[in-house]
Amino acid sequence: MRHLRAAFWAALILLATALAAQAQDVTLRSRDGAIELSGTLLGFDGEFYRVQTRYGELTVDGSGVACDGPGCPSLTDFVAEISISGSITVGDVLLPALVEGFALQDGYSAERVNEGARRFSYILRQPESGTIAARFHFRLTSTDEGFADLLADEADLVMALREIRPEEVNLAKQAGLGTLDDAKRSRILALDAMTAIVAPTNPVSAISMNELSRVLAGEIDNWRELGGPDAPISVHLLHPRSGIAQAIDDRLLRPASRTLRPDVVRHETNRLLSRSVMRDPLGIGIVSHSEVGNARPLALNGSCGFTLTADRLTIKTEDYPLTAPMFLYVPARRLPKLARDFLAYLRSGPAQIIARRAGFVDQAPEEVEINAQGDRFANAIRVAAGEPGLARLKRMVDILTPLRRLTTSFRFEPGATRLDAQSRSNLQQLARAIEAGIYDGRQLVFIGFSDGRGAAELNARIAKQRALAVKQAVEASVAKTHLEHVSLSTDAFGEAMPMACDDTGWGRQVNRRVEVWVR
Structure with a gap:
């Protein structure tokens, strides 16, 4: 038993020594040697070091210091590494198209490399030398997991189909990521909308917001109450981690003090959901406007006779009430210059054209x-x-x-x-x-x-x-x-x-x- 205890403490001491060595993986010295700073290298953007020190997290201009230690990056062959995590809807088509458009505009070649289930990277190279300038690493998960990856320092940018929630804002502040619900901390890449859909054979053509909320809560469970056949309603939604599913809770159920019925049929993607509703004559679902597919969208109406439908203009003007902006959240940390150039590009006219060609509503x-x-x-x-x-x-x-x-x-x-x-x-x-x-x-x-x-x-x-x-x-x-x-x-x-x-x-x-x- 004493031998086991001795081995345990020896291993613990070795682990502590290794962690201590890692915690001092770089030392930054001023050119005249008067100032020395040691700590864990958190990032390097080609210009500035981001180091965790005993004084806290510091950002140091690389032009004024020399870096020593195993964690020091190469100054001559620097590659911008940008990790992006979150919504499948945003990351499947839209953001990759924007990366390709950015590369084309700035003269890089862009190569997509698939790395497994819902993981891929874009490698941007200098056209003449072929040297790598940047890697954009994508992880398609959900809005929830995107924010979790950011808090765990496993993502630089978050793709989201809903606004950040108050509890996520507070956690981000505690982690030193800034105030993420500030306008400067997010980009709207394009506009979309939550659209109620039914099968093409369903006779119902419109539904009110209150009726939709009651259907989701199970208070209305027969099509007869909506002017349809005397038959039960089946509800199809995306998986509960998705941004749209959470936005449904935030904007349709919670304001009416309702909870979702327990027998909802869940789907992993908008495309699968739309196909299932199209084949279900008694089904109703809520999908992104961009992925209605061959299902039939329902208009939103009210007791006064006014009707609203989701189209490019009503989504752009926000006249349609269930608009769903597609967000890219950016923490308050210094990203590589190429990443900052990409974020600036997202606001440009060419980026809006790409968003529209990708099937979404642009902001122009x-x-x-x-x-x-x-x-x-x-x-x-x-x-x-x-x-x-x-x-x-x-x-x-x-x-x-x-x-x-x-x-x-x-x-x-x-x-x-x-x-x-x-x-x-x-x-x-x-x-x-x-x-x-x-x-x-x-x-x-x-x-x-x-x-x-x-x-x-x-x-x-x-x-x-x-x-x-x-x-x-x-x-x-x-x-x-x-x-x-x-x-x-x-x-x-x-x-x-x-x-x-x-x-x-x-x-x-x-x-x-x-x-x-x-x-």
């Missing part, structure tokens, strides 16, 4: 003429009650007729004054467009709308305040010299042009918005 603003507003003006006429309502309608038509609506819209988080995630991205996009001179010599009018609850005069004032808040946010994001070349103004029409019914929370949320119109 479009101008929609007054005669292409769909049912919006029909809705406005329907709710214009009495002389005051008709007067507001006439003023709105007079002002909007010479303008065009931008697909850039702004909405706020429920019960808050903070812009939602898609709108925060829109704010940055619009600010960059103004700085680029795209709207030089033109007038941008921020027009506020409200829901129909309360007095019309009060609604108009609230809508005007929202429009002014968005205008001021844009002005704060743009250099003053650029604002001299574009005219920014505000107006408001309150409840005059509803998008959805006011009898539900989601309908009121859709109606409370700030649109941008351009002359």
Whole structure:
């Protein structure tokens, strides 16, 4: 027994010695030898060392120090290593296409190397020498696991189909990764939407948000209650770790204090889910708009008769309430220069074209003429009650007729004054467009709308305040010299042009918005 104890303690001492040696795997010395810093090398971006020391995590400019130790990287043959983990929907087609587009634009060759189930890498090489400049390592898992990999320091970027949750924000802060729900810590790669689907033979063509929530909770379990046949409803959803499945809980079930029925049929991918619903005449599912396939999408309706369908324009303007931005979360740490160049590329025009060609909705603003507003003006006429309502309608038509609506819209988080995630991205996009001179010599009018609850005069004032808040946010994001070349103004029409019914929370949320119109 004593021999066993002695062997155990000897092994423990050897392990501690090895760990201590690893903890001092690099030493950084200033050129004059006056300063010396030892610690664990956490990363090197070709310019800066990131080292865990007894003083905490430090970032040191590589040009001013010499590195000694087994962990020191090569300065002449540096390869940027970028690890990306998370949503299969984002990582299957969209982000690889963006990596290839970035490589083409910056003159690299890109080679895809498959490394097993849902793992692959892109190797970017210099075209003339063939030397490797970067490796993008992909791990397709789920939004949940992507954030877990980031917290475990096994990923640099996270692909997500939902916004980061408060508990994940807190864990990231504790891990020194910054405030991940800040607009600077994420990129929206493209836009998608959660779409309810049925088999082509199903006679039901529309469903309300409340009915959809009740179906998911099992409170409605027969198609007869939705205008269909007298038959039970089967529900198909993605696996519970997926971003869309979690967004369904966050946006459809939890706000209504409902829980998911226990007999849901789960699927690993949108494609498999869509195919299963297409073959199930009594099934209903929720998939990404980009992967509806041959199933039939359901419109969203309400008791007032308004109907909303998911298409490119309604998703881009966020008029469709179940939009689902595709996020790339970026921690507050210094990434290699090539990775930073890639993140800058994601905001560019060519990246938006690639997103659209990949089957998703891009964020590039479009101008929609007054005669292409769909049912919006029909809705406005329907709710214009009495002389005051008709007067507001006439003023709105007079002002909007010479303008065009931008697909850039702004909405706020429920019960808050903070812009939602898609709108925060829109704010940055619009600010960059103004700085680029795209709207030089033109007038941008921020027009506020409200829901129909309360007095019309009060609604108009609230809508005007929202429009002014968005205008001021844009002005704060743009250099003053650029604002001299574009005219920014505000107006408001309150409840005059509803998008959805006011009898539900989601309908009121859709109606409370700030649109941008351009002359």
